[in-house]
Amino acid sequence: MEGHDMRGHRMDGDEVKSGHPPDHDMSRHDMSAMDHAAMAHGADQASGHAGHGMPAGQGADAHAAHAGMQHDATHPGMHPGDLPAGAAPRTAIPALTDADRAAAFPALAGSHATHDAMAHRYVLIDRLEARGAGEGAWDATAWYGGDLHRLWLRSEGIVADGRIDHGSIEALYGRSITPWWDVVAGVRADDGDGPGRAFAAFGVQGLAPYKIEVQATAYVGRGRAAARLEAEYETLVTNRLILQWRSEANLYGGRDDAARHLGTGLSTVDAGARLRYEVTRRFAPYIGVEVERAFGDTAAFRRADGLDVQETRVVAGVRLWF
DSSP: OTTOOOTTOOOTTHHHHHOSOTTOOGGGSOOTTSOHHHHHHHHHHHHHHTTSOOOTTHHHHHHHHHHHHHHHHHSTTOOTTOOOTTOOOSSOOOOOOHHHHHHHSOOOTTSTTOGGGSOEEEEEEEEEEEOSTTEEEEEEEEEEEOSSEEEEEEEEEEEETTEEEEEEEEEEEEEEEETTEEEEEEEEEEEESSOOEEEEEEEEEEEETTTEEEEEEEEEOSSOEEEEEEEEEEEESSSSEEEEEEEEEEEEESSOBGGGTBOSEEEEEEEEEEEEEOSBTTEEEEEEEEEEEEOHHHHHHHHHTTOOSEEEEEEEEEEEEO
16 A cells, blocks of 8 residues: 555545544644644553453543542542541530530439438348257348448347247447448347346448458446457358358456356357358258357356357258348
């Protein structure tokens, strides 16, 4: 085809490929105003995509993706509608007012937020047991009041041959001084074999480290004084099978109380273990063993009455609370 003038010839498909009508002479147009940079760009794009076999319609998608990539590279981490760093918010947050606080924390009826002003009650019969032929024992505690102020009732004793051998009851005012400890003060009355006795009582009670429950109370009467120290600890064998360790020491001062067979100094010490099964949390039968030892003049009074100074008993009973 070299040396031929093709301007006057018509080739099949020229109308479609060039976009000009047939027999249109391109040499008559002035091409000096055309943007050669744009043409070069188009040529580069055409050569860059040549041979990839892209389906029709994907060219626009590729350019849109390319534009998005350039935007992300220019503004990393930003999305449409984001404000530049350090810019003021579009809507300012209003300052908190008293009305806002009142709406968030409304006043509750019945002083619900002040739990210590509400009165509750609790009764625990820790021991109600048989301990040998014709002999039994009890140990009970009850309280009524709030978190800080309570009225406490405590009673324990031994029954032998159908009558009270010896027993005591205490009425105490208790004041919480820490989350785990109360101070108590009140009165105690003793009854049983011999004349009754009355004492003023004061002491502390609470939960010591390692979950040891402690009661320490001193008593002052007419010409006599006494003290009692109790400690309990519970071992969870299973969730319902619980082993309770308990010990109690009693002391008397002033002068001997021969009518009640009590001597001055350390009088008696009890120690025992009871294994209970909680059928429900409120009802738990148990079995156990307890050892009691008398000391000093109290042991001398027992020998004079033909009683043993030390006794070991197998006990069985029930623990209740409500």
